[in-house]
Amino acid sequence: MFSWLGHSWRLLRVAGTLARYDVLLPEEYYERYPVSLQATHTLLRIFAKRNRGRTVGARLAKAFERLGPAYVKVGQFLATRPDMIGVTVAQELGRLKDKLPPFSRTIALDTINSELGGTEEVFSGVSEAMAAASIAQVHQGIVPRHGVVAIKVLRPRIEKKMAKEMGALRFLAQGIELFSKQSRRLEPVQFIDTVAAATERELDLRLEAGAAAEFREVAEKDGYLTVPNIDWMRSSKRVMTLDWIDGVPLTDSKGLDKAGADRGALAIAITRGFLAAALDYGFFHADMHEGNLMYGKDGKLWIVDFGIMGRIGQKERRYLAEILYGFLKRDYRRVAEVHQEAGYVPEKFTVEE
Incomplete structure (x- = not known):
């Protein structure tokens, strides 16, 4: 009720x-x-x-x-x-x-204290928020004998807020499916559940830290992308600490020009980095937009924010490779056939359709 x-x-x-x-x-x-x-x-x-x-x-x-x-x-x-x-x-x-307005540094320090057992013991300094998003915000911190780090802190009470809003959206999706037969093919409830x-x-930063560590291993083997190192001693469910990256976000066009970035080379590195991770290891970054990529002062392409990652099996990797090959060869019939073989389109549709 x-x-x-x-x-x-x-x-x-x-x-x-x-x-x-x-x-x-x-x-x-x-x-x-x-x-x-x-x-x-x-x-x-x-x-x-x-x-x-x-x-x-x-x-x-x-x-x-x-x-x-x-x-x-x-x-x-x-x-x-x-x-x-x-x-x-x-x-x-x-x-x-x-992007959302940041919450206060005091609240962030309280979270760090409760999660890690005292700010002074783990960081010799914590800045005001450097960036703030819907789920967490990032501060710059200093670790004795290590240097500058990035500290990601979850928003206060974000878990309860998200649960309530997602519950309301699921309630709406159920109503849409109940009263609109046409909507059922779009599976609104499954969409909200996803x-x-x-x-x-994303609400457990330990999972993100684990994903970052795993993706770092993958990236090191291929050499296209670079991933910050995770400080596990200073990470928990609501706080994650990793290396601070000095660089220019790919959203900053003028900054990239000033840094002398080769945009063509960056585009190739992004494409090859994604495909190498997905096709060779079945593990990929599922949120690889320009806001999560940085051109470092060291000339490397850095990737940050590992909240949304994905995995694909051996069979799905083959399908992906065949679809991409079909597009490159402009063999669109083969692309359609692979979509059917993979079950990506309903059986009622023919290849011609």
Whole structure:
């Protein structure tokens, strides 16, 4: 009973925010709505803020950023599903920024103290937040006889907040599947469960530290990407410590030019680094966007943030290799055949379709 009321209240808040950004019933699709929805749309326009010049996807991205961490994650996952939301909207959500105002240094120090047993004993200094995202933020710290490190600290009470929001979204997805038969082929409940499972893994920094350590071993063998070293003595469930990287994020175009970075060489290293890890070892970085890549002062391409990683088996590696080879050879029929063999498309569709 109370769970149902809690979910309903949260979803009302979500609906209000979506209406404010004109993405609950977007103006662009007005002509497609039945008369009843056209009337509802007209009413909702009263509450909508001015959104001139913004596309549906851009407005949706802003709404998700406003709604907070859980919805930022949902938006990032939706960006990978153009079959659900359309190519244009997916591209806009692909630019969704996982940035939030930082929480105070005092709270971060309290977390470090409770997790590691005293800040002074493990760090000789901790800066204000250098970067803040939906789940955690990063501080610069100093370790005696070692030097500068990056300290990643989870947001306070983020576990409970994410659980409540994901619960409400699952409640909504169940309702959509119940009342809309057409939606069932898109499996909204499974989609939310996938997002929730991936997010839950990000809430335990020990898992991220383990993934970083494993990926470091893979990267060292190939030499395309470089991974910071994890300080296990100063890492726990809610705190992770790793080497500080001096460099330029790949999002900083002017900074890359100033550093003399060879963009072509970087693009090749990123592509080869991803494919080598996925095809040779079946372990890959599943969030390799430009915000998680840095061109170091040492001239190396560094990769950071290992919250979302993936594994593929031997069979899936072969499918991936054949699909890529088919695209390179422009043998699109073979690409379609491999998709069928792998079960990536429903059996009812033929290769020609």
